[in-house]
Amino acid sequence: MPPLLSVFNQNLVPMDSRRNFLQKITLGSGLASLAPTLLSATPAADARQKPARKLRVAIMGLGSYGNRVAKAMKDCKSAELVGIVTGSPEKIPVWQKEYGIPDKNVYNYETVGQMKNNPDIDVVYIITPNSLHHTHTLQVAAAGKHVICEKPMADTAANARKMMAACEKAGVKLLIGYRLHFEPYTRKVIGMIQAGEMGKLNYIDNYQGFKIGDPTQWRLKKSLAGGGALMDVGVYCLNAARYLANEEPIWVTAQETKTDPVKFAEVDETIQFQLGFPSGLVASCATTYNFNFERLYAHGTKGFAEMSPAYGYGPLKGRTHKGPLDEPIVTHQTVQMDGMADIILNNKTLNPPVDGQEGLNDMIVLDAIYKSIRDGGRKVILNE
């Protein structure tokens, strides 16, 4: 088994020199408390070396996915869980005990602004319902902390833009929780495509869905989820279509099907959507809350890649025209958080990126998908 980080590191390239990064954060506003946090190192550290310490993360939203991220971070080399933000007081002692979180790093949604005065937290990972990502990002940015926001970035592209503006203004980084951008099978496929091994891509065929359980959960409430299956899991198919294509779509069409108008009174159940790209590449995608299915497929003039499962927490499985994929099996959130630590602490960048623009690009298409559905399937032209 090859070393885990080799797969990831080959795609991490330094974007700015450390010097530029220093200039950038010096020029940023509201960073008085952040700069020492970000740049502190042991007193003896050479200024040209990487900061030796770990990225110090607070998780906002202690639901099932927050739990998963927290557990995965136990194995991180470059990131550590140091704080929590929660509206559920009963969860506080449980998390404090499990993760050794000190009282001073415990916040609720009213006190999160006070994090500004806490130099021991670098970044807040927002894992709250989709429609709250916007408000919570603004809160965290106002507290001068970097933001990792779970996908989908927001409920609308307009809110995504406000999130980017707020982080820009606060001089903090904004990352979106695209864990698959760090996942070895996915990176292998992306790497093969970018190296030209598939030739010119012609067709992408992605779908993911699952049969949703508890009818009272927030995912079925429009005010919290922003949408249904499309927002929650369809975004994987969309994001994958974009990172496989390596270009941005120029048109979108979409169709909705609802078999259970009671359970899915507020949000979408099953959506098919299609994307057209400048090269002539087209993508057919589908997503649902009504049954389990999952596939990533990229077809090129010289080869193909297929993964199924392709989007879950793993192990993933797949093959290309060269044979079965055989990549390291990792805990996705562990490699994600180590990678994000490198991006935040060392100013690395990733291709495809996990920044706010990447999130916004998905949100623009999600908006267009809903628009096409409202327009009876009519083609929505995307202007960038």
Added chain:
Amino acid sequence: MPPLLSVFNQNLVPMDSRRNFLQKITLGSGLASLAPTLLSATPAADARQKPARKLRVAIMGLGSYGNRVAKAMKDCKSAELVGIVTGSPEKIPVWQKEYGIPDKNVYNYETVGQMKNNPDIDVVYIITPNSLHHTHTLQVAAAGKHVICEKPMADTAANARKMMAACEKAGVKLLIGYRLHFEPYTRKVIGMIQAGEMGKLNYIDNYQGFKIGDPTQWRLKKSLAGGGALMDVGVYCLNAARYLANEEPIWVTAQETKTDPVKFAEVDETIQFQLGFPSGLVASCATTYNFNFERLYAHGTKGFAEMSPAYGYGPLKGRTHKGPLDEPIVTHQTVQMDGMADIILNNKTLNPPVDGQEGLNDMIVLDAIYKSIRDGGRKVILNE
């Protein structure tokens, strides 16, 4: 390897009794010359027994697919090639020699009406460019011969309806060349679905395309082909969606992409289309003349079926949730023509059918696909 016919015969059920069939053709018009042909048997034959002789077939259109069918018929048990209709005089001696065709069974497009006076031909298999199917079917029906018409049935649903009316009026059968309805892998999958082994179907994902060669061929001329990839190979995906679904679609959407407006000046290059069915089942399909791809996929609550290749001349390959498909490898056109002989001579029917209504049902959707494209992807509601 199980006997070839077992796969096929289990799906052939007698529709009418022989008595009803006799009544039907007695009531038909213009059948004076047909009845003895159809019903002749050895003098000693019991009237309740099947006619012992083979179906006597003339092929109209001696292009590459006509050749393929003719060769395949050499192995037929119930059908034989006895005549030809061609506009290429130079092909006549070649075919006469190869297939032992007597002069009296050789026709051209001007003389085909004289076939009325030839009791030695039962049926004409029309394998001419798509846009000519309509005219040729009317000619053959007027000559009192049964018709097998290659898919797509016609260039429009309106012409398909005229073909049905003409055959109905002439009292002849009209079959469409849906060879896969007779093909063991396909029949196995259909059988499993109809037996409930996949549970309730939720999603169908079919695509087929190939990179078309010679830019001067009739398939690229609208006046002959009626359309492009959709008419030629997209119809496989559509027809498969319908026979997998076992219900008729209630809406259609479609999108077209053209990367080579010169080569594809007259016909469609790449089309994606989506179907919605009454049960909530949806299908995503795609077809192209610009690259090679091929898949049939049916996803149900209890299992799935996948074939790739799924639509070509074989050998096909596939798997279900139970494991790899392992069906008899046959020459598709051989089993098709034996099966069609049974339908025509013994009045059997097949489920899914290969009759004019089956062809028309595809044509209605093809019309709707082109309409949706003209309407920018808008949903076309199908009223049946």
